[in-house]
Amino acid sequence: MLEVAVIEDPSAAEVSLDPVRARLLAELAEPGSATMLAARVGLPRQKVNYHLKTLEKHGLVELVEERRKGNVTERVLRATAASYVISPIALASVQPDPARSPDRLSARWLLALASRLVSDVGSLITGATRARRRVATFALDGEVRFASAADRAAFAEELTNAVTALVSKYHDETAEGGRDHRVVVAVHPSVKAVTEPMTQTKES
Structure with a gap:
């Protein structure tokens, strides 16, 4: 079983978004049969078998x-x-295109970049899986707390200069056999998980 799989086929995407089938995929993190799953999800075995097929x-x-x-x-099946x-x-006909309106301060442009990242890396994973090879990638993920908007702007400027210097240092347009790599750096506010408030019960 893969840790993450990329769905590129429109019909497969439509199938996976069905609530019942999405639940079955989650249940099939561990192998199971239609009979076993029917008891877990509360559906007739015949209906579960149809979704599994x-x-x-x-x-x-x-x-x-x-x-x-x-x-x-x-x-016995497994996801x-x-x-x-x-x-x-x-959704090829409507997928975002970062080249359409590049604006490094636009959240929607950042989303378009992220969309292209998913598309590109997904295609690389699909090709590498077929060829039974690994994809050479590198990523950083972290958080920084800015004291002010001015500090955030200064950080962005320093980051831009540092990345530009690194790209200039290592980019070799004339390298024979060299391979182009895309560099994406993003900064956005962290999204905190929302915890549901506990319901209080009256004591009798």
């Missing part, structure tokens, strides 16, 4: 083993990945 058809679940029980063969990302390629 659809998921299998689109490569979202895979057969692990077949068990013979009397005159019945029980098929092909622990989690899934739908690539913007699945």
Whole structure:
């Protein structure tokens, strides 16, 4: 099972977004049969089996083993990945294009860059998986607390200068056999997880 799988096919994306099928994918992080899943999700076995066949058809679940029980063969399935990302390629005609309106201070342009990142890396993963090779990538993730908007602006300026200097140092336009790499650096406010308030019960 993969840790993350990228869904590029529009029909597979549509299948995965169905609430029942999404629940079955989550349940199939561990192998299970239609009978086992029917008891967990509260649906008839025939209906669960129909959804499983659809998921299998689109490569979202895979057969692990077949068990013979009397005159019945029980098929045990498992999700092909622990989690899934739908690539913007699945909506190719309307996927964001960062080149359309580049603005490094625009949140929507940042979103377009992130969309292209998912699309590009997803395609690289798909190709590397078929070739049974690894993709050479590198990423940093962290948080910084700014005391003021002025500090944030100064940080952005210093970061821009530092990255520009590094790119100028290592970029070699004439390198034979060299391979282009895309560099994406982003700064955005952190999103804090919202915790639901606890409900209080009156004591009798």
